[in-house]
Structures are given as structure tokens and as C-alpha cells.
Amino acid sequence: MQLQGLHHTTLAVEDMATMLAFYTDTLGLKCHPVKNNWLGTGRGYALHLMPVAGGRAPADPARHIAFQVESLNGCARHLLAKGLHPYQMSLSMEKFPVRDADHPLDQGIGTLFLDDPEGNTLEFVERHRGIFAQYDDGY
Template sequence: MIQGLYETHIQVRDLAKSVAFYTEVLGLRVAHRDPTRPIVFLWIGAGKDYMLGLWQEETNFQPRHFAFRADKEDILNYAVDYLKTRDLTPYNFLNDGIEAPMVFAWMPALAIYFNDPDGNQLEFIAVLEGAGRPELGVLSYADWIDRTTQ
């Protein structure tokens, strides 16, 4: 019955500023502005396969987390520069000051994080081929390759 996740919603403090961030900085497209509520829906990707809803909430704002699916090669070769050229700070899951993607060995998946202007934690993630290795925890991609190709 369930084929995937179609949409998710997050809170933002300033709807116009957030729409500008998600469209001008990240390249999402406006799908619909609801004139009766403080919400804007954005298309993610080329078609109408995925949607993000931005709700303006000034008094009870609660930052959230979600991930954008990306290609492994894009995350490895371009994600950090992509983020930096947009004045965004990339960080890994450990937030240890290293601006390099890391592997969640239990999945396995490669990921790099960044924040939107409201502090919502965003992520680029790519599921890797092969079986998960939860005993390895979270590690660099190079360590993942070294430990899984022996």
C-alpha cells in the first residue's frame, strides 16, 4: 500500500524569507500559496513526485529535521562545495567540525547536513549498496570502504 513519502511539513519563522531560501538557494519550486493560511507548498525535484510544506509559526516554533535524497557521487564530490557556495555550513552527523559526509553503517547510507535560516536541520542522503553493518556505527566514507571491501 505505502510506496514512499510524498510530502512533509516544517515550521518557519518568516515565510517569505524561507520561500526565498528554498527556491533561490536550493532550487525548489513553488507549487501553491494558500491565501487563507500562512503556508506555501514547494515541489522537490523535476516533477511532482515530492512536496515540502512551509508553515509560518512565530510563537511556538519548533525546528525539525528532514533529508533530501541525493546521488552518492554528488554527495561525495559536490555537496560540500554546493553548500559553501550558497553560504551554508556543511557538517557531518557527529558535528565535530569536519565538513565531510559520513556513513551510517546500519543502513548503510552516506549523509551530509546543513541548516536552513530557521535552524531546521536538513540533510543530503544516499543509500549505499550492500548490507548494513550496525557494529561499525557512524564513520567516514573512506573507513566504510576500507572495512567493507576487505
């Protein structure tokens, strides 16, 4: 068997309206034309927001979703302009707040993090930058 890639990730969601607004309006994901709790990146990967009643797991950065972005600095600029609080994080989970999109963004592992409205950790990765600079597409 040969796996071809990741298809989707699911997040347990308590407040669907807030989370849909965040992922569509803030991050730019697109709702599926029939099932609006399925959100696409437009690049063959989806995020499934699964409604739950009071069953959300506690926030844990070790459990996160990573999105690939064209530019980490552009991502930081976008998030800061939306009034959000991105940060960088070390392997020991030490957080480094990002307050300036023109910062080198080389703290921690060289990626960017953000917590969504329900506390889920999101990571933003620019290929060939930070911890990923030493790897190619073959690992």
C-alpha cells in the same frame, strides 16, 4: 493497506520570505503554481512551509528532513559556494564541519547536514553511500 511513499513534510515557519528564498534560491525547490508555500523537488515529494507566529519548536537534529542528492560532493560544493556551513554528524550528534567539497565525506554516518535559516536540520543523502551503502531499496 499498502503505503506508496511519502508525499510531503511540513515545517513550521516564522519568516516565510526568508525561508521561501532559502528553499527556492539556495536549494532549488520549485513553488507550486497556486500555493507558493508548497515547494516541490520535481520528483513527487513536497515540502510544505506552514506559517506560525512564535510557535517554532526548538532545533533538534533528531527531528530533520533528508533530501536525496545525486552527489554528496556536488551538494557540498554547491552549499559551500553559497557561503553556507555544511557538516557531517555522528550517531552521537557530534558535528564535523565540512570546508572542502573534495573531502571524502566519510565522517559520522557519511551523509551531509545543514541548518536552514530557522535552525531546522536538513540532511543530504547519496544513495548507496555512507550508512545507507549497506542497505538496498527493499528495507
